[in-house]
Amino acid sequence: MNTEYAYSVFMSIRHGLLALLSQGSRHGYQLRAEFEASTGATWPLNIGQVYTTLARMERDGLVAPGEQDEQGRIVYSITPDGATEVGRWFATPITQTERPRDELAIKLAMAVTTQDVDVAGVVQAQRTATMRTLQELTRSKRGLDSPLDTAQTLILDSKIFQAEAELRWLDHCEAVLSRRSLQHPQEKQ
Amino acid sequence: MIDRDPSPVPPVAEEDPGRALVVELADVSRVHVEGTQFVVALKEVSLKVSAGELIAVMGPSGSGKSTLLNIAGGLDRATSGGVMVEGELLNVLLPSRLAALRRRRVGYVFQDLNLIPSLTAVENVMLPRELDGVRTAKARQEALAVLGEIGVADLAERFPDELSGGQRQRVAIARALVGERRLILADEPTGALDTATGDDILRLLRARADAGAAVILVTHEPRYAGWADRVVFLRDGQIVDSATAGLASAR
Structure with missing residues (x-):
C-alpha cells in the first residue's frame, strides 16, 4: 500500500467517524458498527483503528470525550471545530491526486515499452478479470433490494462504475494498439 | 474462403450440465459476399445456452455480435456450421x-x-x-398477464407515444415474452436509457432467465454485461474469451 493511498484511507475513516458523530454522541463500538453498516462493510474497521482515530481527533480538538457508560465505554461528542470540519469535507470535492496511483495504468505503460510482452494478452486477461469482478458486484447488488439498503447500493454502484470505466479504458487501449499495429506493422503490438 | 488457422483454439464457453439446452451454435460461420470480396462476419463460433442462463455478447462494432444473435434466432442463416434451437436444426428448416x-x-x-x-x-x-392464430380474447388475456408480470399492467391501454423510453422498452420486452417463449434475444435493449432505467431492464431479463428462459444479450455496455452468468467477447467474428461469474456459487 503506498503512502498516498494509506493517507486517503486514513482521512476517509476520520471524516466518516466525524460525520457519524455529527448525528449525536457515540462510543467506539457504536461508531464501528454504524460505519460498517453505512458502507456495506466495504471497509471493515478494527476497534483499535477507531480508538486511535478518536484519540487523534481529540488531540486536534474535533471531538471531546464524555462520561463512561455503565460498561466503562467512553462516549465521544463532536466539537464545533469538528462540525466545521465535517461541513468542509462534504463541501469539498475529492481531487484525482488524492486517490491511489493506478497500478494497472502503470502496468500497461510498462507492457507497451517492454520488449517481448504480449500487450494484447495483458489487456485481454485484465478485461476478463475485471468483467468477473463486475459480474460479482452486480450479483451482490441484486441481493439488495430494500430501500434501507440505499447506502450500500450506492457504494456497490460506485465500484460498478469504476469497473465499467476500467473495461472501457481497456477497450480503448486495445483499439489504439491494433490501429498502431496496422499503421506500423514493424512495431511490436 | 475461411482460413483454418490451427493455432489458438478459441475457448469454448462452459455450460451448466444440469439444465436443458435451448440454443446451440456449432462451428458457425457467416460469410457475406460484397462485390468480389468475401467478408467473414462470424468464424467458427461455438456457443451453448441453457434454460436459466443469461449470456452477454460483447465486442467492438463489426465484431459479429448482431450476426451471432440473428443466426441464433433464425433471422439470418449460417454459411456453415449447425444451429439448434430447442432441438430443431434451423439449417434444414x-x-x-x-x-x-x-x-x-x-x-x-x-x-x-x-x-x-x-x-x-x-x-x-x-x-x-x-x-400465431390465437383468438383475440385469449391473446389479450395472455398479454395482460405478461404486462402484469413485468409491472406495467397500468400502461396496457396507453399508446407508445404516451410512454417513457423505459416504459416502451418494458412493453417491448413483454411482447418478446408473451406465449412462453424460452429463447429471448436482446440487441442493445438499453439503448439510450439512463443507467437506473437500464438496470431495471436488466433486472427484468435476469428474472426471466431465473424463471427458466435462455437469454442472449448483445451489449457494448460492461455495466449491463455484468448481469450475465457468462460474458462472451467477440473479436473479428471469433470468440476470444469468456468470463463466467462465480462458478462455485449456488443459484
Whole structure:
C-alpha cells in the first residue's frame, strides 16, 4: 500500500467517524458498527483503528470525550471545530491526486515499452478479470433490494462504475494498439 | 474462403450440465459476399445456452455480435456450421417452418424497431400471438398477464407515444415474452436509457432467465454485461474469451 493511498484511507475513516458523530454522541463500538453498516462493510474497521482515530481527533480538538457508560465505554461528542470540519469535507470535492496511483495504468505503460510482452494478452486477461469482478458486484447488488439498503447500493454502484470505466479504458487501449499495429506493422503490438 | 488457422483454439464457453439446452451454435460461420470480396462476419463460433442462463455478447462494432444473435434466432442463416434451437436444426428448416419457430419460440428485443404507434401497449403485446392464430380474447388475456408480470399492467391501454423510453422498452420486452417463449434475444435493449432505467431492464431479463428462459444479450455496455452468468467477447467474428461469474456459487 503506498503512502498516498494509506493517507486517503486514513482521512476517509476520520471524516466518516466525524460525520457519524455529527448525528449525536457515540462510543467506539457504536461508531464501528454504524460505519460498517453505512458502507456495506466495504471497509471493515478494527476497534483499535477507531480508538486511535478518536484519540487523534481529540488531540486536534474535533471531538471531546464524555462520561463512561455503565460498561466503562467512553462516549465521544463532536466539537464545533469538528462540525466545521465535517461541513468542509462534504463541501469539498475529492481531487484525482488524492486517490491511489493506478497500478494497472502503470502496468500497461510498462507492457507497451517492454520488449517481448504480449500487450494484447495483458489487456485481454485484465478485461476478463475485471468483467468477473463486475459480474460479482452486480450479483451482490441484486441481493439488495430494500430501500434501507440505499447506502450500500450506492457504494456497490460506485465500484460498478469504476469497473465499467476500467473495461472501457481497456477497450480503448486495445483499439489504439491494433490501429498502431496496422499503421506500423514493424512495431511490436 | 475461411482460413483454418490451427493455432489458438478459441475457448469454448462452459455450460451448466444440469439444465436443458435451448440454443446451440456449432462451428458457425457467416460469410457475406460484397462485390468480389468475401467478408467473414462470424468464424467458427461455438456457443451453448441453457434454460436459466443469461449470456452477454460483447465486442467492438463489426465484431459479429448482431450476426451471432440473428443466426441464433433464425433471422439470418449460417454459411456453415449447425444451429439448434430447442432441438430443431434451423439449417434444414423450410422457410415457413423457420418463420413459425421464430414466432413461437423466440422473443426479440431491439433498441429501436419497437412498438407500432397506432396500437396500444396491450395490442402491441397481443400481436405475435394473434399472428400465431390465437383468438383475440385469449391473446389479450395472455398479454395482460405478461404486462402484469413485468409491472406495467397500468400502461396496457396507453399508446407508445404516451410512454417513457423505459416504459416502451418494458412493453417491448413483454411482447418478446408473451406465449412462453424460452429463447429471448436482446440487441442493445438499453439503448439510450439512463443507467437506473437500464438496470431495471436488466433486472427484468435476469428474472426471466431465473424463471427458466435462455437469454442472449448483445451489449457494448460492461455495466449491463455484468448481469450475465457468462460474458462472451467477440473479436473479428471469433470468440476470444469468456468470463463466467462465480462458478462455485449456488443459484
